[in-house]
Amino acid sequence: MIDIKISSEPLDVQSCIAWAMSPESGGIDVFIGTVRNTTKGKQVVRLEFEAYESMALKEMEKIAAYSLAKWPVHKILIHHRTGALSVGEIPVIIVVSAAHRAAAFDACRYAIDTLKETVPIWKKEVFEDGERWVAAHP
Amino acid sequence: MIDIKISSEPLDVQSCIAWAMSPESGGIDVFIGTVRNTTKGKQVVRLEFEAYESMALKEMEKIAAYSLAKWPVHKILIHHRTGALSVGEIPVIIVVSAAHRAAAFDACRYAIDTLKETVPIWKKEVFEDGERWVAAHP
Amino acid sequence: MKILSFGIAREIVSGPIEMSLDGDVSVAMLQTKLSELYPGLRQLSSFVIAVNGEYGQPERIVRNGDEIAIIPPVSGG
Amino acid sequence: MKILSFGIAREIVSGPIEMSLDGDVSVAMLQTKLSELYPGLRQLSSFVIAVNGEYGQPERIVRNGDEIAIIPPVSGG
Numbered sequence: 555m556i557d558i559k560i561s562s563e564p565l566d567v568q569s570c571i572a573w574a575m576s577p578e579s580g581g582i583d584v585f586i587g588t589v590r591n592t593t594k595g596k597q598v599v600r601l602e603f604e605a606y607e608s609m610a611l612k613e614m615e616k617i618a619a620y621s622l623a624k625w626p627v628h629k630i631l632i633h634h635r636t637g638a639l640s641v642g643e644i645p646v647i648i649v650v651s652a653a654h655r656a657a658a659f660d661a662c663r664y665a666i667d668t669l670k671e672t673v674p675i676w677k678k679e680v681f682e683d684g685e686r687w688v689a690a691h692p
Numbered sequence: 693m694i695d696i697k698i699s700s701e702p703l704d705v706q707s708c709i710a711w712a713m714s715p716e717s718g719g720i721d722v723f724i725g726t727v728r729n730t731t732k733g734k735q736v737v738r739l740e741f742e743a744y745e746s747m748a749l750k751e752m753e754k755i756a757a758y759s760l761a762k763w764p765v766h767k768i769l770i771h772h773r774t775g776a777l778s779v780g781e782i783p784v785i786i787v788v789s790a791a792h793r794a795a796a797f798d799a800c801r802y803a804i805d806t807l808k809e810t811v812p813i814w815k816k817e818v819f820e821d822g823e824r825w826v827a828a829h830p
Numbered sequence: 831m832k833i834l835s836f837g838i839a840r841e842i843v844s845g846p847i848e849m850s851l852d853g854d855v856s857v858a859m860l861q862t863k864l865s866e867l868y869p870g871l872r873q874l875s876s877f878v879i880a881v882n883g884e885y886g887q888p889e890r891i892v893r894n895g896d897e898i899a900i901i902p903p904v905s906g907g
Numbered sequence: 908m909k910i911l912s913f914g915i916a917r918e919i920v921s922g923p924i925e926m927s928l929d930g931d932v933s934v935a936m937l938q939t940k941l942s943e944l945y946p947g948l949r950q951l952s953s954f955v956i957a958v959n960g961e962y963g964q965p966e967r968i969v970r971n972g973d974e975i976a977i978i979p980p981v982s983g984g
Contacts, residue, residue: 568706577729577779583800584722587907590791591715603906606836606899609883610906634906641715646907653728655804662721663797666907674880674899675906676837687838688905692875725984741983744913744976747960748983772983784984804984812957812976813983814914825915826982830952 556618557631560607560675565633565644574629574649581655583662587646589639599680603636603645606674610634613673617665621650624664625657632665634675645677694756695769698745698813703771703782712767712787719793721800725784727777737818741774741783744812748772751811755803759788762802763795770803772813783815831892833864834899839877842870843900851894857881858888864900875903908969910941911976916954919947920977928971934958935965941977952980 557573567586574582589601618630631649639645648665652658679686695711705724712720727739756768769787777783786803790796817824833847855863857879865872879886880899892898910924920941932940934956941956942949956963957976969975 567709571705571724575724575726575780579726580728582722582724582726584720584724585793585797586709586713586720586722587793588713588717588720588789590718604837604840605906606834606880606883606901609880609899612883642713651726655723655725659723659797659801666793670904670907672885672904673906674836674901674904676902677905678837687841687902689903690838690874690905742914742917743983744911744957744960744978747957747976750960808981808984810962810981811983812913812978812981814979815982816914825918825979827980828915828951828982 555629556615556622557629558611558614558618559633560605560610561633561635562637565635565647567644567647570631570633570647570649574631574651576628576651578653579628579651580653581658582649582651583655583658585646585648585662585666586644587666589641589643589645591641593679596681598641599682600638600640601645602638602678602680603634604676605634605636610674614669617668617672621661621665625652625661626654627652627657627661630661630665632669634673636675693767694753694760695767696749696752696756697771698743698748699771699773700775703773703785705782705785708769708771708785708787712769712789714766714789716791717766717789718791719796720787720789721793721796723786723800723804724782725804727779727781727783729779731817734819736779737820738776738778739783740776740816740818741772742814743772743774748812752807755806755810759799759803763790763799764792765790765795765799768799768803770807772811774813831894831896831898834897836899837902838874839871839900839902843868851892854891856888857886857890857892860892860898871900877902908971908973908975911974913976914979915951916948916977916979920945928969931968933965934963934967934969937969937975948977954979
């Protein structure tokens with residue numbers, strides 16, 4: 555089972571985990587991305603996330619489908635937030651349940667690593683004195 | 693920072709995660725163990741966990757301290773439950789926060805793998821027609 | 831043909847792009863064309879073209895009516 | 908000296924163990940002694956001895972007053 559979402563509303567960790575739990579599962583791995591207060595030593599005021607939503611949903615779906623095909627996992631959830639996020643808020647949450655923990659860890663890590671490489675979502679770091687699109691320039 | 697607990701009360705995922713979040717952290721990995729309804733094809737009625745509590749706390753503390761020393765992680769929480777647990781309940785939760793996700797994943801996986809090897813806690817599987825201490829016999 | 835752009839690419843092209851295609855135009859040709867029109871795109875670590883919400887192989891021919899998007903380096907998560 | 912036991916070891920020894928030590932007794936000697944007294948322990952995949960809440964090296968000498976525990980294969984998590 556797959557649950558994919560892009561939302562401008564705060565992500566709800568508790569309900570994401572509840573969705574992934576099942577009597578067949580013995581292990582759940584959860585990755586929660588949070589907005590950090592600094593990047594390369596500079597104070598971050600907020601992050602702004604923008605998505606090419608229709609394509610991003612498709613790419614997230616591919617990651618989830620591949621995870622289910624490659625590892626013996628039961629459920630995978632990938633939720634990503636858009637808009638302006640303050641320090642401490644949650645841009646992304648991934649939850650994977652499996653009978654055994656190794657598959658849950660492997661698939662969860664694959665999912666976040668791949669999301670950061672393929673899913674058309676962009677973040678701008680906003681500082682006191684300027685802003686910067688992450689990874690845009692060499 | 694380290695938070696270690698053994699408790700006969702239900703573990704609270706939400707408050708464990710809240711404890712680990714901080715403005716310095718960019719990634720949190722959470723492992724949640726859950727009671728599965730079957731083991732080797734047999735229906736499980738419940739699991740019963742027993743701990744040598746004083747020693748288990750020390751071993752859990754060692755795992756956490758080693759994780760903080762080995763990986764650049766900020767906080768690690770390891771909570772384990774004891775007593776009788778039904779299918780779907782949570783025997784163990786581990787939460788690791790770090791500036792970057794790789795350290796959080798590595799430390800979280802190390803922690804659960806090592807916990808299962810070194811921490812003096814035992815589980816008995818209870819079936820309709822009998823029971824069995826896990827891993828006791830060859 | 832309308833071309834979508836996102837993130838820093840959206841700021842570089844500043845506003846919607848309308849383009850009409852003469853003959854067979856590949857993704858690679860479109861990339862070259864866009865780099866000429868918007869030199870700021872050449873300063874990026876990379877940019878690729880998506881066609882109808884899928885990453886476009888360089889040799890893929892785009893058609894009027896396709897949804898084209900300029901994808902600068904992604905940075906979600 | 909009181910010897911604690913847990914899990915299946917607790918069921919095998921069924922009840923608290925009291926033992927008094929004559930001379931220098933190592934963890935390894937204690938393991939052998941316990942296997943003789945409780946043959947069920949030999950059927951386990953393994954069992955080790957903890958001394959004062961730490962895994963005991965085989966050559967470690969135990970003393971009256973130490974907290975000794977029989978640790979069958981752990982299975983937490």
